[in-house]
Amino acid sequence: MTQRPGIKWIVSKCISCQACLLVCPSEALHLHEGKVTFNGNKCDSSHFCIQVCFTDALEKTDFGDNSKN
Numbered sequence: 729m730t731q732r733p734g735i736k737w738i739v740s741k742c743i744s745c746q747a748c749l750l751v752c753p754s755e756a757l758h759l760h761e762g763k764v765t766f767n768g769n770k771c772d773s774s775h776f777c778i779q780v781c782f783t784d785a786l787e788k789t790d791f792g793d794n795s796k797n
């Protein structure tokens with residue numbers, strides 16, 4: 729198994745502003761019934777979403793922990 733830097737999505741901090749959705753090049757973030765959802769399997773660790781999220785709902789992890797809390 730290959731380990732790579734990943735992204736941790738903290739649901740409790742997300743306000744579904746959609747800023748991350750607009751900058752994700754791998755379509756790992758989607759809008760579903762008014763809420764933003766994150767698919768870690770699609771994430772290519774570009775980290776653009778982390779740069780635009782102003783609520784700190786997205787965090788860089790050392791390895792492929794594309795999970796949510």
Ligand code: SF4
Pocket residue numbers: 741742743744745746747748749764777780781782783784785786
């Ligand atoms: S930018 Fe942050 S607060 Fe906005 S939808 Fe994405 S994760 Fe949620």
